[in-house]
Amino acid sequence: xxxxxxxxxxxxxxxxxxxxxxxxxxxxxxxxxxxxxxxxxxxxxxxxxxxxxxxxxxxxxxxxxxxxxxxxxxxxxxxxxxxxxxxxxxxxxxxxxxxxxxxxxxxxxxxxxxxxxxxxxxxxxxxxxxxxxxxxxxxxxxxxxxxxxxxxxxxxxxxxxxxxxxxxxxxxxxxxxxxxxxxxxxxxxxxxxxxxxxxxxxxxxxxxxxxxxx
Amino acid sequence: xxxxxxxxxxxxxxxxxxxxxxxxxxxxxxxxxxxxxxxxxxxxxxxxxxxxxxxxxxxxxxxxxxxxxxxxxxxxxxxxxxxxxxxxxxxxxxxxxxxxxxxxxxxxxxxxxxxxxxxxxxxxxxxxxxxxxxxxxxxxxxxxxxxxxxxxxxxxxxxxxxxxxxxxxxxxxxxxxxxxxxxxxxxxxxxxxxxxxxxxxxxxxxxxxxxxxx
Numbered sequence: 001x002x003x004x005x006x007x008x009x010x011x012x013x014x015x016x017x018x019x020x021x022x023x024x025x026x027x028x029x030x031x032x033x034x035x036x037x038x039x040x041x042x043x044x045x046x047x048x049x050x051x052x053x054x055x056x057x058x059x060x061x062x063x064x065x066x067x068x069x070x071x072x073x074x075x076x077x078x079x080x081x082x083x084x085x086x087x088x089x090x091x092x093x094x095x096x097x098x099x100x101x102x103x104x105x106x107x108x109x110x111x112x113x114x115x116x117x118x119x120x121x122x123x124x125x126x127x128x129x130x131x132x133x134x135x136x137x138x139x140x141x142x143x144x145x146x147x148x149x150x151x152x153x154x155x156x157x158x159x160x161x162x163x164x165x166x167x168x169x170x171x172x173x174x175x176x177x178x179x180x181x182x183x184x185x186x187x188x189x190x191x192x193x194x195x196x197x198x199x200x201x202x203x204x205x206x207x208x209x210x211x212x213x214x
Numbered sequence: 215x216x217x218x219x220x221x222x223x224x225x226x227x228x229x230x231x232x233x234x235x236x237x238x239x240x241x242x243x244x245x246x247x248x249x250x251x252x253x254x255x256x257x258x259x260x261x262x263x264x265x266x267x268x269x270x271x272x273x274x275x276x277x278x279x280x281x282x283x284x285x286x287x288x289x290x291x292x293x294x295x296x297x298x299x300x301x302x303x304x305x306x307x308x309x310x311x312x313x314x315x316x317x318x319x320x321x322x323x324x325x326x327x328x329x330x331x332x333x334x335x336x337x338x339x340x341x342x343x344x345x346x347x348x349x350x351x352x353x354x355x356x357x358x359x360x361x362x363x364x365x366x367x368x369x370x371x372x373x374x375x376x377x378x379x380x381x382x383x384x385x386x387x388x389x390x391x392x393x394x395x396x397x398x399x400x401x402x403x404x405x406x407x408x409x410x411x412x413x414x415x416x417x418x419x420x421x422x423x424x425x426x427x428x
Contacts, residue, residue: 104323149427180412188409195402198394199426208428213363214417
């Protein structure tokens with residue numbers, strides 16, 4: 001499958017490398033492809049880089065792995081016509097580092113970045129997920145307790161969510177995916193970041209997650 | 215020990231009944247003690263009711279189990295002189311139901327109700343905890359997976375937190391208490407409510423919690 005990944009930071013590189021390893025044709029979208037030369041070389045040509053627009057046109061499934069503060073701008077560069085009709089797996093969090101550490105959220109409580117993206121691109125099938133764990137766990141949940149912990153999904157399109165559950169389980173190895181409901185439930189997973197950041201501090205590692213016990 | 219519980223709703227009644235069952239002298243603080251007559255009778259006299267001020271004066275340890283929207287008003291009625299120097303176990307959440315369901319938060323992101331209470335009463339030893347689970351689990355965590363799940367604490371006073379960990383473990387049976395840090399980390403646990411509310415909807419029960427897997 002052709003997959004596009006917006007964002008070339010740790011999350012974007014981790015997702016792209018894993019998806020390429022599975023044999024898919026991956027393009028990473030960034031405004032400065034030159035800075036990725038070393039990393040692209042290390043992938044032995046399995047991943048290519050392109051502009052946001054080229055990446056959106058390339059991908060049958062798209063990942064938004066940009067920093068939350070730059071997500072809407074990156075998607076604008078990708079172009080609505082290139083995005084329409086596609087599944088956009090939104091991993092971004094609206095972290096605001098301008099007040100120091102730990103970051104606050106630039107949108108929360110009565111709205112979310114997931115909803116902002118869905119409103120800006122009503123014909124894109126936005127599914128929020130993977131934003132509650134650190135990058136290496138996203139694509140390798142079995143490294144922790146043999147995968148006995150949870151990831152959440154939020155989105156308005158049931159068919160898109162079913163396809164994303166397939167990606168999570170069959171590509172990445174997730175065992176437990178909890179569907180929280182429509183894209184407005186992204187408020188829940190984005191507002192989880194403040195406790196995630198404090199757990200990270202208290203635990204001394206980002207390699208952790210929560211298991212729902214009921 | 216003499217224990218004061220502010221708030222006579224489900225959380226306040228649940229805490230008060232459990233603490234009384236353990237043999238402590240419990241007073242529930244409310245502005246309308248008459249409405250509690252039936253419930254107080256059912257406790258067979260083990261729990262008494264009083265004004266917020268009488269409850270604050272009575273308790274060596276205090277629980278804030280009021281609705282978040284009324285917490286600061288209830289504490290004002292309790293009176294600073296009656297509160298000073300005491301441990302206040304703050305269970306409240308700043309839920310705002312004025313926009314419909316699910317509720318939003320009346321304070322979040324750059325502040326929290328726990329911090330507001332600590333700022334208003336600098337000589338009170340505020341410890342935020344138990345606000346991330348439903349009432350019956352607060353005092354009986356072993357009903358679920360034999361207690362193999364987590365509760366969080368936040369507070370500025372290390373000695374007060376140690377005493378609250380003792381209450382959580384020895385009074386209520388908690389096995390896993392994670393200290394997130396100072397009272398500002400209450401932003402984390404209060405902002406967890408939006409995802410808790412969506413999990414409640416998705417799971418169809420409030421009898422659940424999260425276990426940290428690392």
